[in-house]
Amino acid sequence: xxxxxxxxxxxxxxxxxxxxxxxxxxxxxxxxxxxxxxxxxxxxxxxxxxxxxxxxxxxxxxxxxxxxxxxxxxxxxxxxxxxxxxxxxxxxxxxxxxxxxxxxxxxxxxxxxxxxxxxxxxxxxxxxxxxxxxxxxxxxxxxxxxxxxxxxxxxxxxxxxxxxxxxxx
Numbered sequence: 001x002x003x004x005x006x007x008x009x010x011x012x013x014x015x016x017x018x019x020x021x022x023x024x025x026x027x028x029x030x031x032x033x034x035x036x037x038x039x040x041x042x043x044x045x046x047x048x049x050x051x052x053x054x055x056x057x058x059x060x061x062x063x064x065x066x067x068x069x070x071x072x073x074x075x076x077x078x079x080x081x082x083x084x085x086x087x088x089x090x091x092x093x094x095x096x097x098x099x100x101x102x103x104x105x106x107x108x109x110x111x112x113x114x115x116x117x118x119x120x121x122x123x124x125x126x127x128x129x130x131x132x133x134x135x136x137x138x139x140x141x142x143x144x145x146x147x148x149x150x151x152x153x154x155x156x157x158x159x160x161x162x163x164x165x166x167x168x169x
Contacts, residue, residue, distance in 0.1 A: 007101070
């Protein structure tokens, strides 16, 4: 489900990140909440402590760290979820606090319900110290396999290049 919306760190999230940085700890995002924004798109606020109208909440099924500033999160929902227009997304820490909020006038609404929903979102951590936020979920096996495969191919190509250079010399 593609999204083009505003992602903010809530005031609670900012406070937890500041404490974690001082104590050399991390904030663990473990759950995703989805809502319909009470029927409208809206600009998210740092003061929010919850979604405007949360309709689903589920632990993150899998994650992969794409780079030091981006975590890809996946959550799988079954067919028994209610149908609604997805307009807001919350990333919740292990204590149940809303840390990140995604919403906004530009959000590409998506309909849920009546089918299995595989929700995927790249959590952007630009400007946040590396390691300060972690996503507490199993590694995404597909991304891990692709990453390992690409690394092995790159290593092989480098070795072949070095061998070619040595032969030329």
